[in-house]
Amino acid sequence: MPKLAANLSMLFTEMPFPDRFDAAAKAGFKGVEFLFPYDFDAGSLRDRLDRNGLSVALHNLPSGDWGAGERGIACLEGRTGEFQDGVEKAIAYATALGCPKVNCLAGKLPEGADPEKAEDILVENLRFAAAEMKSAGIMLVAEAINTYDIPGFFLSGTDQTLSVLDRVGSDNLFYQYDIYHMQRMEGELANTMKKHLLRIGHIQLADNPGRHEPGTGEINYDFLLPYIDTLGYDGWIGCEYVPDRGFDWLKRFS
Numbered sequence: 001m002p003k004l005a006a007n008l009s010m011l012f013t014e015m016p017f018p019d020r021f022d023a024a025a026k027a028g029f030k031g032v033e034f035l036f037p038y039d040f041d042a043g044s045l046r047d048r049l050d051r052n053g054l055s056v057a058l059h060n061l062p063s064g065d066w067g068a069g070e071r072g073i074a075c076l077e078g079r080t081g082e083f084q085d086g087v088e089k090a091i092a093y094a095t096a097l098g099c100p101k102v103n104c105l106a107g108k109l110p111e112g113a114d115p116e117k118a119e120d121i122l123v124e125n126l127r128f129a130a131a132e133m134k135s136a137g138i139m140l141v142a143e144a145i146n147t148y149d150i151p152g153f154f155l156s157g158t159d160q161t162l163s164v165l166d167r168v169g170s171d172n173l174f175y176q177y178d179i180y181h182m183q184r185m186e187g188e189l190a191n192t193m194k195k196h197l198l199r200i201g202h203i204q205l206a207d208n209p210g211r212h213e214p215g216t217g218e219i220n221y222d223f224l225l226p227y228i229d230t231l232g233y234d235g236w237i238g239c240e241y242v243p244d245r246g247f248d249w250l251k252r253f254s
Helices: 017-029 042-052 080-097 115-135 158-168 179-185 189-196 221-231 248-254
Strands: 002-008 031-033 055-059 103-104 140-144 173-178 199-203 236-239
Touching: 002 055, 017 031, 017 042, 017 248, 031 236, 042 080, 055 080, 055 236, 080 103, 080 115, 103 115, 103 199, 115 140, 115 158, 140 158, 140 199, 173 179, 179 189, 179 199, 189 221, 199 221, 199 248
Parallel strands: 002 031, 002 236, 031 055, 055 103, 103 140, 140 173, 173 199, 199 236
Antiparallel strands: none
């Protein structure tokens, strides 16, 4: 059965972030993921993990001014130094937390920006990050995100993302496949994961519409999650959804 990790940036948000580790364990999760750990002391977060017997599946690189609407800086002109500093910070946290994978959010293409130049910047930044993280024993993944939720996000489909990864040419860079985002952008979920399984480094889920838990929308997770098992994927699947009906759905996949 799938290894399901609670996304603590979207689940248990009624309580302070450190307390969400306890809540995830109580709900039955064995793994967690989150957007950013950087506002908290790595040692105190590691204590929460160890206390609850939890593993960290993934967190993101620093991604600019989130409160101001930035969703990554990897494709943005003039931000290379900031990006590289963020890589080193992410490595430090991932090492302290025992996190094996870090996700890079490409960012939104600014109005009037040249897409070809943005891709060139993204490729060079990913090449740097993949090499630095390989030296630290950490996998880098890059995610495609739907442009309904985040208009202008630079990577928004499987073929485009894999083309960028091809240009980077690193054996330490993989695709983060988000089922919810790709249902909105392209569908064909099962065949896409089967076709590109060897290039997928991490999977996330939510149902559509609403981005709630499996069983609340159109995606047939009763088929899809066991199917992912048959493909041989043995990594974590991050539950990155807005909770609506509690956690009883987990019992079907435990």
